[in-house]
Amino acid sequence: MDQRLRHIVEHYDxxxxxxxxxxxxxxxxxxxxxxxxxxxxxxxKDLYNISKxxxxxxxDTIAQYCExxxxxxxxxxxxxxxxxxxxxxxxxxxxRKCSVHNAKPTVCALFPLGRSIKLDAxxxxxxxxxRARIQYxxxxxxxxxxxxxxxxxxxxxxxxxxxxxxxxxxxxxxLFSVRQQIVELEKMLPDKSMERVWxxxxxxxxxxxxxxxxxxxxxxxxxxxxxxxxxxxxxxWKELSHE
Numbered sequence: 710m711d712q713r714l715r716h717i718v719e720h721y722d723x724x725x726x727x728x729x730x731x732x733x734x735x736x737x738x739x740x741x742x743x744x745x746x747x748x749x750x751x752x753x754k755d756l757y758n759i760s761k762x763x764x765x766x767x768x769d770t771i772a773q774y775c776e777x778x779x780x781x782x783x784x785x786x787x788x789x790x791x792x793x794x795x796x797x798x799x800x801x802x803x804x805r806k807c808s809v810h811n812a813k814p815t816v817c818a819l820f821p822l823g824r825s826i827k828l829d830a831x832x833x834x835x836x837x838x839x840r841a842r843i844q845y846x847x848x849x850x851x852x853x854x855x856x857x858x859x860x861x862x863x864x865x866x867x868x869x870x871x872x873x874x875x876x877x878x879x880x881x882x883x884l885f886s887v888r889q890q891i892v893e894l895e896k897m898l899p900d901k902s903m904e905r906v907w908x909x910x911x912x913x914x915x916x917x918x919x920x921x922x923x924x925x926x927x928x929x930x931x932x933x934x935x936x937x938x939x940x941x942x943x944x945x946w947k948e949l950s951h952e
Contacts, residue, residue: 717823717846724846726822728862728872732847733855734821740805741852742820744798749790751775752880753915754924755814756788759801761920762812768916774800779907783884784891786911790814815877818868821848822861826881833889838882843873876925883914883932890939897946906942910935 717724726732751759760770771777776791793800801808807817816823823846826838845861862872887910894906913935918927 717848721846724823724848726845726847726861728845728865729860731858731860732821732864733858734850734853735855735857736853738806739852740802742817743802743805743807744796746797746799747789747792749799749814749816751788751790751814752877753918753928754876754880755816756915757918757920757924758812759809759814760918762809766920767918771915777911783888784895785884785887786907786915788915815870818870819865821850822846822864823848824877826878828885835882835886835889838878838885843877876928879925879928879932883928883936886936887914887932887939890936890942894939894942897943902946906939909938 756767756770756775759774760767763770765773771788774790775788777786777788779785780787790799790801792798799807801813807813824843825846826841827844828837828841845865859867865872891906891910895903898906913931917931918924
Protein backbone atom coordinates (compact mmCIF):
# COMPACT_ATOMS: atom_id res chain seq x y z
CA MET A 710 0.00 0.00 0.00
CA ASP A 711 1.22 3.52 -0.86
CA GLN A 712 2.59 5.42 2.16
CA ARG A 713 -0.04 8.16 1.87
CA LEU A 714 -2.87 5.65 1.74
CA ARG A 715 -1.46 3.75 4.70
CA HIS A 716 -1.32 7.00 6.71
CA ILE A 717 -4.98 7.71 5.90
CA VAL A 718 -6.07 4.23 6.97
CA GLU A 719 -4.15 4.50 10.24
CA HIS A 720 -5.26 8.06 11.09
CA TYR A 721 -8.67 8.23 9.41
CA ASP A 722 -10.79 9.34 12.37
CA UNK A 723 -8.50 12.22 13.34
CA UNK A 724 -8.36 13.42 9.73
CA UNK A 725 -12.14 13.72 9.36
CA UNK A 726 -13.56 17.21 8.87
CA UNK A 727 -17.18 18.41 8.67
CA UNK A 728 -18.60 19.97 5.52
CA UNK A 729 -18.98 23.38 7.17
CA UNK A 730 -15.73 23.29 9.14
CA UNK A 731 -12.94 25.69 8.17
CA UNK A 732 -9.38 25.00 7.07
CA UNK A 733 -6.60 27.28 5.83
CA UNK A 734 -4.88 26.65 2.51
CA UNK A 735 -3.80 28.59 -0.56
CA UNK A 736 -2.46 26.77 -3.62
CA UNK A 737 0.65 28.49 -5.02
CA UNK A 738 0.79 26.18 -8.06
CA UNK A 739 4.24 24.97 -7.07
CA UNK A 740 3.63 21.45 -8.38
CA UNK A 741 4.81 19.75 -5.18
CA UNK A 742 1.57 17.79 -4.86
CA UNK A 743 2.26 16.35 -8.33
CA UNK A 744 5.57 14.64 -7.49
CA UNK A 745 6.41 11.62 -5.36
CA UNK A 746 2.93 10.37 -6.17
CA UNK A 747 1.96 6.78 -6.76
CA UNK A 748 -1.60 7.11 -5.54
CA UNK A 749 -3.42 9.21 -8.16
CA UNK A 750 -6.21 6.78 -8.98
CA UNK A 751 -8.73 7.56 -11.71
CA UNK A 752 -12.38 6.71 -11.49
CA UNK A 753 -14.29 6.30 -14.79
CA LYS A 754 -15.47 9.93 -14.76
CA ASP A 755 -11.91 11.20 -14.24
CA LEU A 756 -10.72 9.10 -17.17
CA TYR A 757 -13.62 10.32 -19.32
CA ASN A 758 -12.95 13.99 -18.48
CA ILE A 759 -9.20 13.72 -19.10
CA SER A 760 -9.79 11.86 -22.37
CA LYS A 761 -12.21 14.53 -23.51
CA UNK A 762 -9.75 17.29 -22.61
CA UNK A 763 -6.97 15.54 -24.55
CA UNK A 764 -9.19 14.52 -27.45
CA UNK A 765 -8.34 10.85 -26.94
CA UNK A 766 -10.36 7.68 -26.52
CA UNK A 767 -10.16 6.37 -22.93
CA UNK A 768 -8.14 3.38 -24.14
CA ASP A 769 -5.51 5.70 -25.67
CA THR A 770 -5.35 7.89 -22.55
CA ILE A 771 -4.61 4.80 -20.48
CA ALA A 772 -1.98 3.61 -22.95
CA GLN A 773 -0.14 6.96 -22.82
CA TYR A 774 -0.50 8.05 -19.21
CA CYS A 775 -1.73 5.23 -16.99
CA GLU A 776 -1.26 1.71 -15.79
CA UNK A 777 -3.84 -0.86 -14.76
CA UNK A 778 -3.60 -3.36 -11.93
CA UNK A 779 -5.89 -5.61 -9.96
CA UNK A 780 -6.89 -4.11 -6.61
CA UNK A 781 -5.74 -6.33 -3.77
CA UNK A 782 -8.82 -5.59 -1.67
CA UNK A 783 -11.34 -4.37 -4.25
CA UNK A 784 -10.61 -7.29 -6.63
CA UNK A 785 -11.41 -5.12 -9.63
CA UNK A 786 -9.12 -3.44 -12.18
CA UNK A 787 -7.72 -0.12 -10.92
CA UNK A 788 -6.45 2.67 -13.19
CA UNK A 789 -3.81 5.05 -11.90
CA UNK A 790 -1.66 7.75 -13.46
CA UNK A 791 1.76 6.21 -13.98
CA UNK A 792 4.46 8.27 -12.23
CA UNK A 793 7.56 9.12 -14.23
CA UNK A 794 11.22 9.53 -13.40
CA UNK A 795 13.09 9.41 -10.13
CA UNK A 796 10.84 12.08 -8.61
CA UNK A 797 7.73 10.06 -9.53
CA UNK A 798 6.01 13.01 -11.15
CA UNK A 799 2.51 12.90 -12.54
CA UNK A 800 2.69 12.24 -16.31
CA UNK A 801 0.30 15.14 -16.89
CA UNK A 802 2.60 17.68 -15.22
CA UNK A 803 4.08 20.22 -17.66
CA UNK A 804 6.36 23.06 -16.52
CA ARG A 805 5.19 22.49 -12.93
CA LYS A 806 1.55 22.92 -13.98
CA CYS A 807 -1.25 20.48 -14.74
CA SER A 808 -1.69 20.09 -18.49
CA VAL A 809 -5.34 19.09 -18.00
CA HIS A 810 -6.18 21.66 -15.31
CA ASN A 811 -9.82 21.97 -16.39
CA ALA A 812 -10.26 18.20 -16.21
CA LYS A 813 -7.85 17.27 -13.42
CA PRO A 814 -8.60 14.08 -11.46
CA THR A 815 -11.00 14.49 -8.56
CA VAL A 816 -8.32 13.52 -6.04
CA CYS A 817 -6.21 16.43 -7.32
CA ALA A 818 -9.05 18.95 -7.50
CA LEU A 819 -10.07 18.23 -3.91
CA PHE A 820 -6.53 18.48 -2.46
CA PRO A 821 -5.83 18.95 0.44
CA LEU A 822 -9.17 17.25 1.05
CA GLY A 823 -10.15 13.65 0.42
CA ARG A 824 -13.42 11.80 0.73
CA SER A 825 -14.86 8.35 1.29
CA ILE A 826 -18.04 6.52 2.20
CA LYS A 827 -17.59 4.46 5.34
CA LEU A 828 -19.84 1.44 5.81
CA ASP A 829 -20.03 -1.26 8.43
CA ALA A 830 -17.66 -4.09 7.49
CA UNK A 831 -20.60 -6.52 7.59
CA UNK A 832 -22.80 -4.48 5.24
CA UNK A 833 -23.99 -6.48 2.22
CA UNK A 834 -26.60 -4.16 0.69
CA UNK A 835 -25.22 -1.90 -2.09
CA UNK A 836 -28.13 0.49 -1.51
CA UNK A 837 -26.65 1.31 1.90
CA UNK A 838 -24.17 3.50 0.03
CA UNK A 839 -27.00 5.77 -1.13
CA ARG A 840 -28.12 6.20 2.48
CA ALA A 841 -24.61 6.80 3.81
CA ARG A 842 -22.92 10.17 4.19
CA ILE A 843 -19.87 11.21 2.22
CA GLN A 844 -17.11 11.78 4.77
CA TYR A 845 -14.39 14.33 4.03
CA UNK A 846 -10.87 14.23 5.42
CA UNK A 847 -8.06 16.77 5.40
CA UNK A 848 -4.60 15.60 4.44
CA UNK A 849 -1.30 16.82 5.81
CA UNK A 850 -0.49 20.08 4.00
CA UNK A 851 3.13 20.36 2.96
CA UNK A 852 2.87 22.92 0.17
CA UNK A 853 1.16 26.23 -0.59
CA UNK A 854 0.52 28.59 2.33
CA UNK A 855 -2.22 29.36 4.87
CA UNK A 856 -3.27 32.76 3.54
CA UNK A 857 -6.85 31.70 2.67
CA UNK A 858 -9.64 30.21 4.75
CA UNK A 859 -12.33 27.96 3.32
CA UNK A 860 -15.09 25.67 4.47
CA UNK A 861 -15.08 22.17 3.04
CA UNK A 862 -18.32 22.95 1.23
CA UNK A 863 -16.91 26.12 -0.36
CA UNK A 864 -13.73 24.38 -1.47
CA UNK A 865 -15.45 21.35 -3.00
CA UNK A 866 -18.15 23.32 -4.78
CA UNK A 867 -15.60 25.81 -6.17
CA UNK A 868 -14.44 22.99 -8.46
CA UNK A 869 -17.96 22.25 -9.67
CA UNK A 870 -18.21 19.15 -7.48
CA UNK A 871 -21.46 18.84 -5.47
CA UNK A 872 -20.91 18.25 -1.76
CA UNK A 873 -23.31 15.31 -2.15
CA UNK A 874 -21.81 14.01 -5.38
CA UNK A 875 -24.16 11.56 -7.09
CA UNK A 876 -21.49 10.45 -9.55
CA UNK A 877 -19.18 9.53 -6.66
CA UNK A 878 -22.01 7.66 -4.94
CA UNK A 879 -22.88 5.79 -8.16
CA UNK A 880 -19.22 4.78 -8.57
CA UNK A 881 -18.94 3.57 -4.98
CA UNK A 882 -22.17 1.62 -5.33
CA UNK A 883 -20.95 -0.01 -8.55
CA LEU A 884 -17.63 -0.88 -6.88
CA PHE A 885 -19.46 -2.48 -3.97
CA SER A 886 -21.72 -4.57 -6.21
CA VAL A 887 -19.01 -5.65 -8.64
CA ARG A 888 -16.66 -6.61 -5.83
CA GLN A 889 -19.37 -8.74 -4.20
CA GLN A 890 -19.89 -10.67 -7.42
CA ILE A 891 -16.21 -11.07 -8.24
CA VAL A 892 -15.33 -12.37 -4.77
CA GLU A 893 -17.95 -15.10 -5.23
CA LEU A 894 -16.79 -15.88 -8.77
CA GLU A 895 -13.20 -16.27 -7.59
CA LYS A 896 -14.36 -19.14 -5.39
CA MET A 897 -15.70 -21.13 -8.32
CA LEU A 898 -13.98 -20.11 -11.55
CA PRO A 899 -10.50 -21.17 -12.70
CA ASP A 900 -7.84 -18.48 -13.11
CA LYS A 901 -8.19 -18.34 -16.89
CA SER A 902 -11.92 -17.68 -16.62
CA MET A 903 -11.35 -15.00 -13.98
CA GLU A 904 -8.93 -13.24 -16.31
CA ARG A 905 -11.80 -12.98 -18.78
CA VAL A 906 -14.11 -11.65 -16.06
CA TRP A 907 -11.59 -8.97 -15.10
CA UNK A 908 -11.10 -8.04 -18.76
CA UNK A 909 -14.85 -7.58 -19.24
CA UNK A 910 -15.07 -5.58 -16.00
CA UNK A 911 -12.24 -3.29 -17.09
CA UNK A 912 -13.83 -2.79 -20.50
CA UNK A 913 -17.27 -2.01 -19.07
CA UNK A 914 -16.22 0.34 -16.27
CA UNK A 915 -13.43 2.30 -17.96
CA UNK A 916 -13.39 1.94 -21.75
CA UNK A 917 -16.92 1.77 -23.17
CA UNK A 918 -17.44 5.52 -23.50
CA UNK A 919 -17.98 7.95 -26.34
CA UNK A 920 -16.38 11.20 -25.12
CA UNK A 921 -18.90 13.16 -27.19
CA UNK A 922 -21.83 11.67 -25.29
CA UNK A 923 -23.07 12.25 -21.72
CA UNK A 924 -20.94 10.39 -19.17
CA UNK A 925 -23.57 9.62 -16.54
CA UNK A 926 -25.96 7.81 -18.87
CA UNK A 927 -23.13 5.73 -20.33
CA UNK A 928 -21.75 4.83 -16.92
CA UNK A 929 -25.13 3.77 -15.60
CA UNK A 930 -25.76 1.61 -18.66
CA UNK A 931 -22.29 0.05 -18.51
CA UNK A 932 -22.36 -0.68 -14.78
CA UNK A 933 -25.93 -2.02 -14.81
CA UNK A 934 -25.16 -4.42 -17.66
CA UNK A 935 -21.92 -5.55 -16.03
CA UNK A 936 -23.52 -6.23 -12.64
CA UNK A 937 -26.40 -8.09 -14.28
CA UNK A 938 -23.95 -10.27 -16.25
CA UNK A 939 -21.86 -11.02 -13.16
CA UNK A 940 -24.95 -11.91 -11.13
CA UNK A 941 -26.07 -14.49 -13.70
CA UNK A 942 -22.64 -15.99 -14.32
CA UNK A 943 -22.51 -18.33 -11.26
CA UNK A 944 -25.76 -20.07 -12.25
CA UNK A 945 -24.62 -20.36 -15.85
CA TRP A 946 -21.25 -21.76 -14.78
CA LYS A 947 -22.89 -24.38 -12.54
CA GLU A 948 -25.24 -25.37 -15.35
CA LEU A 949 -22.39 -25.76 -17.83
CA SER A 950 -20.25 -27.62 -15.29
CA HIS A 951 -22.89 -30.33 -14.92
CA GLU A 952 -23.47 -30.93 -18.60
